[in-house]
Amino acid sequence: MVSYRVGYFVGSLSSTSINRTLSRALIRLAPTDLTLTEIRIDNLPLYSPDFDADYPPEARALKDAIAASDAVLFVTPEYNRSIPGALKNAIDWASRPWGQNSFDHLPAAVIGASIGQIGTAVAQQSLRAVLSFCNARQMTAPEAYVYFQPGRFTDDGEVTDESTARFLGDFMNEFRDHIERVLTVLPRS
Numbered sequence: 001m002v003s004y005r006v007g008y009f010v011g012s013l014s015s016t017s018i019n020r021t022l023s024r025a026l027i028r029l030a031p032t033d034l035t036l037t038e039i040r041i042d043n044l045p046l047y048s049p050d051f052d053a054d055y056p057p058e059a060r061a062l063k064d065a066i067a068a069s070d071a072v073l074f075v076t077p078e079y080n081r082s083i084p085g086a087l088k089n090a091i092d093w094a095s096r097p098w099g100q101n102s103f104d105h106l107p108a109a110v111i112g113a114s115i116g117q118i119g120t121a122v123a124q125q126s127l128r129a130v131l132s133f134c135n136a137r138q139m140t141a142p143e144a145y146v147y148f149q150p151g152r153f154t155d156d157g158e159v160t161d162e163s164t165a166r167f168l169g170d171f172m173n174e175f176r177d178h179i180e181r182v183l184t185v186l187p188r189s
């Protein structure tokens with residue numbers, strides 16, 4: 001059976017991140033032919049073009065982790081109606097040096113959880129615009145704006161609400177199909 005390696009980003013540095021909890025839920029609910037591995041962003045310095053000639057080890061590890069993935073998944077909060085700075089910084093690192101954009105043709109999906117009912121919709125639109133410029137092959141539907149209500153998730157990512165579990169499981173199944181479609185025409189070398 002073919003299986004796919006998905007590198008996932010959690011866009012929050014919070015030790016109590018609800019998006020990390022969401023990522024645990026997605027791992028639980030993903031089809032068995034997806035293997036999810038976190039790509040860390042918390043150790044990266046702020047990007048500057050001054051580093052382009054000699055990336056620091058943390059940034060090289062980031063690019064290596066993306067290169068080792070068949071697809072990437074972004075699980076992110078919304079900060080002030082946009083992308084959290086730490087996540088945008090990681091994307092900037094991965095998109096450079098010029099001509100070595102790690103996201104080129106890479107299957108990608110976006111999801112996020114918020115304590116407000118808007119469920120990260122505005123941040124996801126910002127992120128989608130960035131990923132478009134980076135030429136990632138994004139899953140456009142389904143969208144997933146998760147209103148994080150206490151009681152629907154345990155800390156280790158068990159989803160206690162049946163319709164939420166079904167929705168998130170469907171999202172991951174659709175992502176799997178999207179990865180397969182993209183890699184059929186754009187195989188990873």
Ligand SMILES: Cc1cc2nc3c(=O)[nH]c(=O)nc-3n(C[C@H](O)[C@H](O)[C@H](O)COP(=O)(O)O)c2cc1C
Pocket residue numbers: 012013014016017018019020076077078079080081082113114115116117118119120
């Ligand atoms: C700097 C900051 C900005 C925020 N801006 C938004 C926002 O624009 N929209 C929203 O729904 N929630 C916003 N929130 C609340 C987040 O939804 C909430 O803090 C959530 O727990 C963040 O996700 P995390 O727990 O994964 O870090 C903001 C929180 C912070 C700390």
